[in-house]
Amino acid sequence: MRVVSEIRPWYIIMENVPGIITMKKGAVKAEICQAFIDIGYSNVSVAILESAAYGIPQIRPRTIFIANKFGMINPYPKPQLLPHQYKAIESAISDLPELTPIPEINHQWTRHSQEYMKRLAKVPPGCSLYKTYADAFKRQYLGKPSMTIKENHGGTHIHPYLNRVISAREMARLQSFPDSFIFEGSMKKAMWQIGNAVPPRLAECIGYALIPFLNKIAKVRKKEEGRRKEST
Known part of the structure; x- marks a missing residue:
């Protein structure tokens, strides 16, 4: 959290084991979400992604936290394979x-x-x-x-x-x-x-899901910067 609070990225992605969601009856998950909120990332989402659904030849469910500070949705990649199609x-x-x-x-x-x-x-x-x-x-x-x-x-x-x-x-x-x-x-x-x-293929899929939203933020910020220059 210290590094995030200093760098201030647009989006945060954090991975952990599925059990973290139910650890201490959900208290650990709640603490993590609150920690994101406390440093300005008000929109926090949590989901479990099955690595095998993204073409990885391994059953490896992972808890993925995504947070952003713009109030935008936190996109997760759609599964690419059904269970009977797993490699x-x-x-x-x-x-x-x-x-x-x-x-x-x-x-x-x-x-x-x-x-x-x-x-x-x-x-x-x-x-x-x-x-x-x-x-x-x-x-x-x-x-x-x-x-x-x-x-x-x-x-x-x-x-x-x-x-x-x-x-x-x-x-x-x-x-x-x-x-x-x-x-x-x-x-x-x-x-x-x-x-x-983290399986690189899974990380890649998450990254690609974020790209349209990162591009949207970049366009908005560019317009805002242009307006500031015009006003000065």
């Missing part, structure tokens, strides 16, 4: 080498012992290797979008048919990052960056 995990990762790492593009994964791989082989789709991990070490489904990905102690979800966890690059593709986007640092740090990122 399957293999559409994003099937062309990557299955067993040969490519460090140059972050195509690396946690190396497993033979014993560990035998344990992975027994995990069916949708089930987890560990009962205590709800967001990692689950076998992905073929023919469906990826489950929500997240780095968890060096582990992510299990590949749909290989006995290994998915690689950092496979994670990146499931987040809609292009292969040209290289993540710096160790493999674990790369996975952490990817797992905590």
